[in-house]
Amino acid sequence: MIEIIKTTPYTDQKMGTAGLRKKSKVVMQEHYFENFLQSIFNVIAPEGKTFVIGGDGRFYNSIAIQKLIKMSAANGVKKLIVGKNGYLSTPASSNMILKNHTDGGFVLTASHNPGGENGDFGIKYATETGGQCSSQVSDKIFEQTKNITEFKILQCEDIKLDTLGSQKVGEMEVEIVDPITDYVKLMESIFDFDAIKKMFANGFTMRFDAMNAVTGPYAIEIFENVLGAAKGSVLNATPKQDFGGLHPDPNLVYAKELVDIMYGENAPDFGAANDGDGDRNMILGKKFFVTPSDSLAILTDNYALIPAYKGGIFGVAKSMATSTAVARVADAHKIGYYEVPTGWKYFVNLMDSKRITFCGEESFGTGSSHIREKDGIWAVLFWLNIIAATGKSVEEITTEHWQKYGRSYYLRFDFDGIPTDIANDLMKNLEEKLPSLNGQEMNGFKIKLAEVFTYNDPVDHSSTSNGMRILMEDGSRIVFRLSGTSSSGATLRVYLEKLERNKFDANPRDMVDELLKMAMNIAEIEKRTGKKQADVTT
Ligand code: VG1
Numbered sequence: 001m002i003e004i005i006k007t008t009p010y011t012d013q014k015m016g017t018a019g020l021r022k023k024s025k026v027v028m029q030e031h032y033f034e035n036f037l038q039s040i041f042n043v044i045a046p047e048g049k050t051f052v053i054g055g056d057g058r059f060y061n062s063i064a065i066q067k068l069i070k071m072s073a074a075n076g077v078k079k080l081i082v083g084k085n086g087y088l089s090t091p092a093s094s095n096m097i098l099k100n101h102t103d104g105g106f107v108l109t110a111s112h113n114p115g116g117e118n119g120d121f122g123i124k125y126a127t128e129t130g131g132q133c134s135s136q137v138s139d140k141i142f143e144q145t146k147n148i149t150e151f152k153i154l155q156c157e158d159i160k161l162d163t164l165g166s167q168k169v170g171e172m173e174v175e176i177v178d179p180i181t182d183y184v185k186l187m188e189s190i191f192d193f194d195a196i197k198k199m200f201a202n203g204f205t206m207r208f209d210a211m212n213a214v215t216g217p218y219a220i221e222i223f224e225n226v227l228g229a230a231k232g233s234v235l236n237a238t239p240k241q242d243f244g245g246l247h248p249d250p251n252l253v254y255a256k257e258l259v260d261i262m263y264g265e266n267a268p269d270f271g272a273a274n275d276g277d278g279d280r281n282m283i284l285g286k287k288f289f290v291t292p293s294d295s296l297a298i299l300t301d302n303y304a305l306i307p308a309y310k311g312g313i314f315g316v317a318k319s320m321a322t323s324t325a326v327a328r329v330a331d332a333h334k335i336g337y338y339e340v341p342t343g344w345k346y347f348v349n350l351m352d353s354k355r356i357t358f359c360g361e362e363s364f365g366t367g368s369s370h371i372r373e374k375d376g377i378w379a380v381l382f383w384l385n386i387i388a389a390t391g392k393s394v395e396e397i398t399t400e401h402w403q404k405y406g407r408s409y410y411l412r413f414d415f416d417g418i419p420t421d422i423a424n425d426l427m428k429n430l431e432e433k434l435p436s437l438n439g440q441e442m443n444g445f446k447i448k449l450a451e452v453f454t455y456n457d458p459v460d461h462s463s464t465s466n467g468m469r470i471l472m473e474d475g476s477r478i479v480f481r482l483s484g485t486s487s488s489g490a491t492l493r494v495y496l497e498k499l500e501r502n503k504f505d506a507n508p509r510d511m512v513d514e515l516l517k518m519a520m521n522i523a524e525i526e527k528r529t530g531k532k533q534a535d536v537t538t
């Protein structure tokens, strides 16, 4: 029986950089999840449509997915394709949307944010493009959330999600699928699996840290079962509700177990990690770390080594905050190059219109037009394919890249938990100051341009402002942004880049020291937030 339940709105259901992201306890409030979902349905008219659904397995995944199924049935959805046990990585979901030509999908995830009752929960909503909805659509959904008065739900037993095949829930079809099979096929169609197999057979060693999150089963299947990496190459491979207490963010700070192995005695040849929902990646060699910005540049430079791309690529895009390393590669290869606001949704139009093939963000995201999300395992396979094709180590590949293109020393400084009004004032003050900075000399740098970054989408002609940037005459940069994924308070992100043409072995922290002083000073960070230094540096 379909029930119509009266409800009262919440006022905080605005989607950020990647969907809605909140403390689990916020989402657990009465009708919180239902209100948000019904608001999406009210905007997108789901009658007769098909969606892909799943989640990264975090706390509340199993409860939310039942609500999602029952509300879909009550709202006239024709069919749901559900990942077995309710699990689906973000890239696998995007692949299934495209492959099955569905009308969109939902991934229950707060991505790289911690999970558990005291952690975070979230919802990413994708359209038929396979990518997350545009800001224009999320604005409409936000308006709905403020006025919602009722939602529809089917009253029925919980649906069993552990057996593959089709079943009926009310009038709606629910098909439970194994998302791993299709994903493996997609990866096989892109990379040279035979060359990678041969490399493992010859003794190549790797560790992949799945961080107790959704990619564990995908990684075991691809790296160990299909490609022949030694058993035990995948660490933390079983998805856990609270990620085993880990913060599933693949960087040098949070992927500590992997980092200790890669910097220890007898380190394997290659190391990598993914985040909670499998769209981020970190790449390591023996005692060697590749910044995500460099990784994007290196993958782009080596596209011709990969079977799926060797015929040529359209172009490449990066988020504005990402280092300029890939710009130099695009220039050398004479391919299209775009800079977009932070968030993968801004790449979707560029991929759909065949302007770009690759894209990436400094926040450990890399991907291509094979899907419309960033893809952690894809990036790892790309690196393995380059290593197999060249016989070179991660360190050799990266240092040779710097010799050819120069090195962008790059670090991001995050100032967490700032009261929202203080953070907003800081940004406002900074914006007012920008014009006066043009042409000034400070800390050994000459400022070429200080501006608010505004992106004009060449496809839908929308215009988006996101963050501010200070560009120096020598190619160095400072970027300021407020995070759009924090579940409470504000996070100020300061991105620093120092371009060096000849010096490749310096400590990145030392190289950006003057830029950091300059950024602290210009934005009055200590005076306004009381923070002498960043909470997390990546
Ligand atoms: C962060 C990253 C951004 C990324 C987003 C979603 O956003 O900086 O590059 O696209 O997370 O990543 P923000 O607004 O907090 O800086 V994921 O792995 O959550 O989908």
Ligand code: CO
Binding pocket: 090, 111, 112, 275, 276, 277, 278, 279, 280
């Ligand atoms: Co993610």
